[in-house]
Amino acid sequence: MLLAAAVAGAAGPPRLYNSGPARGAGFIRIANLADGTISVTPAGRAKIEISAQDAQRVTQFEAIAPGKIVASIQFGGRTRKLDIAIAANELVTVAVGAAANGGIAWTVFREKPTDFNALRSSLALYPVDKTCTNARLVADKNTVVIADVAPGSVGRRAVNPVKAALTVACADKPAQLPAELGALEAGERYSVLILADRSGTRRVLALRDEMAPTRD
């Protein structure tokens, strides 16, 4: 019913409503680091296929109610059950790849960022390659932006939104690999993953983080 409220006097206040998700929100995304499409079937939900094309390897962060996430992951005729807990305000990246024995392996990266800032850009470094110790992200050849990140950990830093030539390096290889993100945009968040393919060749996957639209 549409009312023309033309008379003085406050109407009754609206009913109570939430000031955010009732139990908070965690976020999860999957990175497909295998050399073919992987399938992810979350419990009670439809199967998701994640391409091995670089532009599509990493899903958007999807908001979930904090708690356990169970999913079946399939690749190359193998299936493995993912069973992890995600806390409120936690951003989880599950990097899925092929294990040395041909099975499915993954590394779970966790962080609770508090550096949200619409005037800055946020860079994160994810050394997925277990042989990449003391990972670092370098701008314009010699300015260390993020240093000494251990494999399986996340390094993060807020920077000014500028165009910079970014590279990554590990302790064992002084040679730097390019991380191509283009001009950084204010308020955006970026991920740089250091990977190794089946032959052990190291390479970099760099992307802008995306949040999946939600109505929660």
Added chain:
Amino acid sequence: MVLAGLVLLVIGDSHMVSQNYLISTLHDALVSQQASVHSYGTCGSNPGDWVYGMTGNCGQGERHDRSAPLIDYSQKAKGWTIKGLLEQHRPNLVVVQMGDTMAGYGQPGVPQAWAYGKVRALTTALRAQNVACIWVGPPWGSEGSGYMKTHARVKEMSDFLAKSVAPCVYIDSTVFSKPGEWPTTDGQHLTVNGYRTWGKSIAEAIVRIVGEGQVRTQGSLTSSAAQR
């Protein structure tokens, strides 16, 4: 009068939904500056709802220039999208009033990642249309109500918004009063006097921001529309 002749679109949450709330006081204050003002409020909405749409809400209201507010408490209404409102009104300036619906009252902290995603959804949509914007944060409210609002959390949320809403210019409503100075009816919503003072303070801040050139209000949507 720096707002004279400008088209202003004001969107907000429940603070904009009832008679004598901001849909009355802020709207009147902006109209008195000879601006053309279109106000919309959707109870319980967060910024993402204005981008992705709502499936229902706890009431909504709209008001146009010197007309009376139109209030719908049916809870079946689905609000509006910023895209539709920008196309309909082609404003020079958008004023966003939202914060309480993202503060996580009763929870251990502000749900920062979630809230940032919601804020960015709306600011990205506004930036894509090249429209100037001002963002109004939450007032102190009262502690100890069913809303579980606390002064500490309001301060935390306001500080979070101040860092998150660019390119919108932020108006910190907590500087307009001392904690607890403006009584509420339910912990969240102010009394008539409170909304009168809050609306007047917001309007004065908008006049100052526009007067100082902190936002570019001339021809923003008109030029982008001409390029389409």
